[in-house]
Amino acid sequence: MNWKAFFGFIALVVLFVAGVGLLMFLRRxxxxxxxxxxxxxxxxxxxxxxxxxxxxxxxxxxxxxxxxxxxxxxxxxxxxxxxxxxxxxxxxxxxxxxxxxxxxxxxxxxxxxxxxxxxxxxxxxxxxxxxxxxxxxxxxxxxxxxxxxxxxxxxxxxxxxxxxxxxxxxxxxxxxxxxxxxxxxxxxxxxxxxxxxxxxxxxxxxxxxxxxxxxxxxxxxxxxxxxxxxxxxxxxxxxxxxxxxxxxxxxxxxxxxxxxxxxxxxxxxxxxxxxxxxxxxxxEREVAQVLDQVAAVNKAALAKLSHPAAPGRAYVGSAGCKTCHAEAHKTWSLSSHARATADLAIDHQQQNPACLQCHATALGEPGGYPQASVDLAGVGCEACHGPGEGHPGRAMEMQPAGPQACGACHTPRDSPLFDAAGYWKLIQHK
Ligand code: HEC
Ligand code: HEC
Ligand code: HEC
Ligand code: HEC
Incomplete structure (x- = not known):
């Protein structure tokens, strides 16, 4: 027997099998x-x-x-x-x-x-x-x-x-x-x-x-x-x-x-x-923990923004306007301004000041959101007309519906489709 040739043959077979194996392995x-x-x-x-x-x-x-x-x-x-x-x-x-x-x-x-x-x-x-x-x-x-x-x-x-x-x-x-x-x-x-x-x-x-x-x-x-x-x-x-x-x-x-x-x-x-x-x-558990942290961080930030009202200029809340301006109140309560704070739940940010500056009434101002005693959630009447204490004895703020009254919140980023006349029609009231 020619051992050299035999081992040579075996080596070739092994190489061949390994080669095919490698190709299979590398096959995409x-x-x-x-x-x-x-x-x-x-x-x-x-x-x-x-x-x-x-x-x-x-x-x-x-x-x-x-x-x-x-x-x-x-x-x-x-x-x-x-x-x-x-x-x-x-x-x-x-x-x-x-x-x-x-x-x-x-x-x-x-x-x-x-x-x-x-x-x-x-x-x-x-x-x-x-x-x-x-x-x-x-x-x-x-x-x-x-x-x-x-x-x-x-x-x-x-x-x-x-x-x-x-x-x-x-x-x-x-x-x-x-x-x-x-x-x-x-x-x-x-x-x-x-x-x-x-x-x-x-x-x-x-x-x-x-x-x-x-x-x-x-x-x-x-x-x-x-x-x-x-x-x-x-x-x-x-x-x-x-x-x-x-x-x-x-x-x-x-x-x-x-x-x-x-x-x-x-x-x-x-x-x-x-x-x-x-x-x-x-x-699910991990996300729930993160949302708890979000709530805690926002709550702490918001707590710092509660300031007492300036004398004679307290916010009274939209409910306080209802008795005399029933029609205006009804129109408002059906608008998305009324739900603006609640809608932040979509993003778990109901208490985030960076959102509430547009999604609540007078955030961080003296007597503004968040007040323990008055409901100022939503973009209330006083977000546009100023604090209601003393009115009707004192005139409310009036601005024509337009960039002045709306633009602070209806920015191009947050309200890309905003047009003053069209949007006013949707919330028009007297
Ligand atoms: C600069 C003002 C401003 C800030 C800050 C702001 N928003 Fe808004 N947001 C708006 C306005 C205005 C609209 C209405 C847009 C429209 O319909 O034209 C709106 C609409 C929304 C809506 C309802 C629209 C929808 O997708 O259904 C949600 C939800 C919302 N904002 C969440 C947030 C959250 C969360 C934050 C903070 C992370 C935030 N916003 C910060 C002004 C703001
Ligand atoms: C998003 C801002 C905004 C909100 C919120 C809002 N208003 Fe107005 N309101 C206006 C603007 C702007 C006008 C004036 C429009 C014009 O005549 O150009 C107006 C007009 C009025 C008028 C009519 C004054 C007149 O003599 O013509 C009354 C009354 C009034 N608002 C009461 C309310 C009450 C009550 C609420 C809440 C239930 C409310 N508004 C919520 C912006 C707002
Ligand atoms: C006790 C009834 C009464 C209540 C409550 C009341 N108003 Fe009025 N409001 C009036 C009367 C009356 C007028 C018109 C007479 C006048 O010009 O003072 C008026 C006028 C207005 C006007 C037109 C501008 C002006 O000052 O003349 C606006 C805006 C207004 N009210 C908003 C509000 C808002 C916002 C609230 C809630 C914070 C509110 N009112 C609560 C009786 C009321
Ligand atoms: C204090 C901030 C703020 C001011 C001022 C403001 N808005 Fe808004 N507006 C909002 C926010 C926030 C929303 C979205 C609320 C939501 O859907 O949760 C909104 C939504 C609306 C919508 C509903 C849009 C939709 O597609 O549902 C209309 C219409 C609107 N605003 C009109 C006006 C007009 C007109 C003015 C000026 C007279 C005005 N807003 C002033 C914050 C404001």
Whole structure:
């Protein structure tokens, strides 16, 4: 027997098997699933919802866990579309941090929008440590991320498969930070990082989407958020798909992307995170703790703002005007001014002074909100007409409905659609 030849043969077989094994090991999967959420803001629990309480981190976690368990080990990449982080005091900052923790733990890629940028990028990084933040065209941030499907190998060797690029875009939202043209950013990103197809994610208006779909080749899928636009079902636009995902984090979506060897196939779904979706108890507990902290921080800040009324200029509350101005009171009580403080519950900020300065009556002024003895919640009569003590003996403040009377609160950021005449019609009273 020629032992040398025999061992040589065995070595060859072992090498061959190892080589095939390595190739199998390095083989890229031909399908993966993206998990999309959007407009999370401070909506960490299922609220913010006038109809059905939907959304919340703990319900998301359930859907994401189930997706990871049920898809046979295929890669799942969670993506937050945009609009998560905001300023306005430590009570709000705690919500930012909790969102950041959730995003980091679940391995999210997070797109930024025009409102997020109000914080500035260093502050965003601090608010959400370890979270990869994306926005094309924004200095200091990556604009896109590549995923390869099919083929095998590392670096330049091997069969590279097909490149799918997720591009994060945003456009200037009224009152947010000004952002360059998203279509330009798209073109640049595509030129700098060629890929077979793209997925576009971002805070983008329907108008911009129309233009995006004219690009060659058009994006495979666009997942966007714009004001209250939502699609409850995935919509086909020619060969592309579009999902509108705003609506206070009430929905999640998935897109399974498969490379067939010739083209990408997309299977999109949208899911409403209603009461039928269970919560992951650990996430629910964590969020509840954060909300307790938010309440404590805000309460302490608000307590400092209670000042006694100036002599003869006490606020009496809107109820005190009802007897003589019944019609005006009725109109007011049906308006959203009456519910302005209660509505802060949507964001867990009922006691946050940075919100109450517009969402309550005369915050922090002598005799203004919060007074223990008088109900000054909501944008009451005296928010516009001044303190009522001594009236009708003393004339109330009068200003014509217009920028002067309304502009302090109806700023471009907080009331982008404000127009004095139209808005006055909605609350007009005598
Ligand atoms: C500079 C004034 C101002 C500040 C500060 C402000 N708001 Fe508002 N907010 C407004 C105005 C004005 C509207 C009404 C906008 C409209 O309908 O045109 C509004 C509307 C809202 C609404 C109802 C609209 C909706 O989405 O249903 C919520 C909720 C709200 N604000 C929450 C907050 C929270 C939470 C804060 C603090 C983090 C805050 N606001 C701070 C002025 C303000
Ligand atoms: C958001 C601000 C705002 C709130 C809140 C508000 N008002 Fe007024 N009110 C105005 C403005 C502005 C005018 C004057 C409009 C004009 O004539 O140009 C006015 C007019 C009036 C007038 C008519 C005066 C006149 O002789 O024409 C009365 C009375 C009045 N308000 C009472 C009330 C009472 C009572 C409440 C609460 C129940 C209330 N207002 C809440 C802004 C407000
Ligand atoms: C006891 C009845 C009475 C109550 C309570 C009362 N008003 Fe009046 N109000 C009047 C009368 C009467 C006038 C018109 C006579 C006048 O000009 O003084 C008037 C006029 C006004 C005007 C027109 C401007 C002015 O001063 O002439 C405004 C605005 C107004 N009231 C707001 C309020 C608000 C806000 C409250 C609650 C804080 C309130 N009123 C409570 C009786 C009342
Ligand atoms: C002290 C702050 C403040 C002032 C002053 C103020 N608003 Fe508002 N306004 C608010 C807030 C806060 C809301 C949102 C309340 C909510 O939905 O919770 C609002 C909501 C409204 C809405 C309802 C919008 C909607 O889509 O439901 C109208 C209309 C409106 N304001 C008109 C006016 C007009 C007109 C003036 C000036 C005469 C005025 N407001 C002055 C704070 C203010």
């Amino acid at each position: 999967p031909s399908a993966m699933t993206f998990f999309f959420t959007a407009d999370t803001q401070g909506y960490l629990v299922p609220c913010g919802c006038k109809v059905i309480p939907a959304g919340g981190l703990a319900r998301r976690a359930t859907v994401l866990d189930a997706l990871r368990k049920s898809n046979g080990g295929e890669r799942v990449v969670p993506v937050e579309v945009t609009h998560g982080f905001a300023d306005r005091g430590p009570g709000r900052a705690l919500l930012n941090e909790e969102m950041g923790r959730f995003f980091a733990r679940e391995g999210y890629l997070v797109g930024l929008g025009s409102y997020d940028l109000l914080l500035g990028i260093p502050a965003l990084r601090e608010a959400a440590p370890g979270v990869p933040l994306y926005l094309a065209g924004e200095k200091g941030l990556p604009g896109s991320k590549e995923f390869r499907l099919g083929g095998w190998g590392w670096g330049p060797i091997g069969d590279q498969g097909a490149r799918l690029r997720v591009i994060f875009l945003a456009e200037t939202a009224p009152g947010g930070v000004s952002i360059g043209d998203p279509l330009e950013a798209y073109r640049r990103e595509v030129a700098e990082h060629p890929s077979e197809r793209t997925i576009v994610v971002g805070q983008l208006s329907p108008k911009t989407l129309t233009e995006l779909f004219k690009m060659q080749p058009p994006p495979l899928l666009v997942v966007a958020q714009w004001q209250t636009d939502v699609t409850s079902m995935p919509q086909a636009v020619g060969p592309s798909w579009v999902l509108f995902m705003g609506d206070r984090g009430r929905r999640s979506a998935t897109a399974r992307i498969q490379w067939t060897g010739k083209e990408f196939n997309v299977l999109p779904t949208i899911r409403y995170l209603g009461p039928e979706v269970a919560s992951v108890p650990a996430v």
